[in-house]
Amino acid sequence: MTRNETAPHWQDLFERLLGELEHRSNPDWQADQASLDPALYCDSGHFARERERLFRRQPLCLGPVDQLGDPGSAMAREFCGVPVLMTRTREDRVKVFLNVCRHRGARLVGEDGVACPQQSLVCPYHGWTYRLDGTLAGLPHAEAFPALDKQASGLRELPSSVRHGLIWAVLDPESGPAPDIAAFLGGIDRDLESIGLGSHRLYRQHAVKRATNWKLVVDAFLEVYHVTRLHAGTIGRFFHDAVAVSDQVGPHQRVLVGRESSAAIRALPPERWSPQVHGTLTHYVFPNSVFVYHPDYVSHMGLFPTSADETLFVHSMLIPEAPSTDKAEAHWARSFELIDGGVFNGEDLAVCEQIQRGLASGANDRLILGRLEQNLRRFHHTLDVALS
Ligand code: FES
Ligand SMILES: [Fe+2]
Known part of the structure; x- marks a missing residue:
């Protein structure tokens, strides 16, 4: 039996996160700088191909x-x-x-x-x-x-x-026929099973159209370079600065972001390492979904573009069980306000809208990706393959 068949589900990912926390051992630190063409976000012909090949064909x-x-x-x-x-x-x-x-x-x-x-x-x-x-x-x-x-x-x-x-x-x-979602999700399916996503309940949903290309939003959820800076006034203080490890899982991605110290993680046996408490897990599910696992609830974001520069953003907050007391209700209401109003809409999506206008201005002929933004390179490569 290999080690992975016996290890707790998240052990390998956490061991790599510990390596990154302790000595920056992520292979992305060897990567070359890369860049993206602004036309990917602004060109209506490119968007028409995405609509046909991604949004009308994929689950x-x-x-x-x-x-x-x-x-x-x-x-x-x-x-x-x-x-x-x-x-x-x-x-x-x-x-x-x-x-x-x-x-x-x-x-x-x-x-x-x-x-x-x-x-x-x-x-x-x-x-x-x-x-x-x-x-x-x-x-x-x-x-x-x-x-x-x-x-x-x-x-x-x-x-x-x-x-x-x-x-x-x-x-x-x-x-x-109906899509086989277990096969489509591949390794992500086991993650969702392990987290018990299916037994969560919808607490609240917010749908809003924002003036941004859909990929700018995915980009924002795939990198941690911005987290302690853009989110300095909200959730930034809960995270280490720019520490994360990731896996490409078929066309999807799994990202674990550093939250607790390595000493706190090492003080526990691996079967108690929680991808919601000791780190923050994120899944990008191809082509247009992002899941973020907060300490006590889950956010699902669906990104549904209507044009190259407009996206319907649907955020569903999923909680382990329906609130049974006023105190629980007030707790979830506060959490929703912070994450949906403050962080996602007030910070991430606001920056995406600024970038969309900035790109259309012609100021930059490339978007630059450093070693902390290699998940974006992998995401855009996945899209290139799917569109070609
Ligand atoms: S009844 Fe629906 S279009 Fe006539
Ligand atoms: Fe963010």
Whole structure:
């Protein structure tokens, strides 16, 4: 048996983090400086290729199942310009459809991002009515449609699956069977299992459109060079300055950021090393999701671009169990305000918007990547491969 088969799940990653904390042993310290072309973030032709090859072909995490509310509910949201309708049937099956009536194409559910209990889905234009499983239940004056095949006129379904309490779907209805998310996630799947993500509950969700290219946001979550500086007034003091180790896992990345001292980590046996308490784990899940594991909760960020310079940012805060006291509720409300309002929107996304305008100004003909930003080089290489 190899060491990895017997070691606790996070031991290898932590041993490398200890090496980095104690003597900067990360191989990235041998890397060459690199750079990126600003056109990757500004060019509309490049964005059109990303939309076709990444956002319409790859499985995307559309958020937690909980966002739909109890069984017998539906929620609409436009992802990357595609009107999507997610439903939770009374039998508790999650389905993902195009939010488009099969009569003449009106939107079935108009309000974006609000989960509502629904008996059925009634098109506001002429009243065609669908069940939550997408089948056409009925239509006014059915005798006016003598050739209509009701069986074949259900909503267009998108290939989807649920894994780790999250909804995954491909935005192209022609893209084949439901995606195998365990295979897609590879080694990240075991991480999510180990953390118990599937048993977390949605506490709160915030969706906002920001004037930035989606990749600038991923870039911000893949490097720790900025953390003690940009976040000096919020969370910066909880972290070591620019200490992290990472793994490329297929097209995804796993990053462990230094939080506790090496002495505090070494004082515990490896089976007690927690990737949320003794470090801060982050996953980049290709192409557009980021998970951050805070000490007592998890943030999922979905990045859904609508153009080269506009992105819908959907942040879901996932907590181990629903709050049962006012004190617990106040604690989570404070945590959400700090991380969503203060850190992500107030600091990270604000800088991304500044960069977007800065790049469009033509001041820089390259974005420079140092040895602490090698995860960005790996991320952009993954995208190059996927787009070529
Ligand atoms: S477009 Fe929906 S009923 Fe006519
Ligand atoms: Fe940040």
